[in-house]
Amino acid sequence: MDRLIYTAMTGAKHILEQQANTSNNLANATTTGFRAQIDAFRAVPVVGNDLPTRAFVVDATVATDYTPGPLQQTARELDVAIQGKGWLAVQTADGAEAYTRHGSLKVSENGQLQTQRGDAVLGDGGPISIPPDTRIAIAKDGTITGTAANQPPSILGRLKLVNPPEDNLARGNDGLFRTKDASPADADAAVTVIGGTLEGSNVNTVDAMVNMISLARQFEMQMSLMKNAESNETKASQLLALN
Secondary structure (H helix, E strand, O other): OHHHHHHHHHHHHHHHHHHHHHHHHHHOOOOOOOOOEEEEEEEEEOOOOOOOOOEEEEEEEEEEOOOOOOEEEOOOOOEEEEEOOOEEEEEOOOOOEEEEOOOEEEEOOOOEEEEOOOOEEEEOOEEOEOOOOEEEEEOOOOEEEEEEOOOOOEEEEEEOEEOOOHHHEEEOOOOOEEEOOOOOOOEOOOOEEEEOEEEOOOOOHHHHHHHHHHHHHHHHHHHHHHHHHHHHHHHHHHHHHHO
16 A cells, blocks of 8 residues: 555656656647657656565656657748757856757847857857848858858858767757767768758647647546545554444
8 A cells, every 4th residue: 555655646747747747748739949858657666675565657868859849830030940860059157068950040239149048159160240231142061151241252151060978968948959078079971951941840730739748647646546545544444442
């Protein structure tokens, strides 16, 4: 009975957490370059001499779904999509390097190439600057060419494109990915981009909704188990009282 109570209690708690992750995936079904989060349950015994019968259920984030999302042409000069595997390197506000597949870029008022959330896009030599009144084009290898009025085209930099091992990546609370040891990944010449294109989210909305319904039923089952445990405890107490 003790095991049943704790297993059902923690199971219900972590079902709600997994439901929140599934809801987050569904909410980002239209977010550019989003990678779905995969969760699973696992049993965890409680360590302690006086707790041999208790076991917890934990919602463990198994992995991230790195399947590429659909590509959509936008014909916008500052839109790029990673072709196949790979990541776009950016610099966060704290100066650390992070990685994203969100290729909708912009030029700040200071002429710095940034993502839509304001992170600086990194090139081979650091953040990339774009001169004013310059039209740019991004080649397949990430090379950025700028053309100003009455001036010949010039190379402004090259996007830092990386492809670290997926098992060495961790998703941060800001949605960006980083290496687990926080070391910058090396540029990979094999990673290519497609200009004027954005990659959509890889979330399957139908699967996410079916999963939410399944989790809701699992939560109801855990509640039923807790009620049964309470009922069994009440009956056992009544039988003991007769003795």
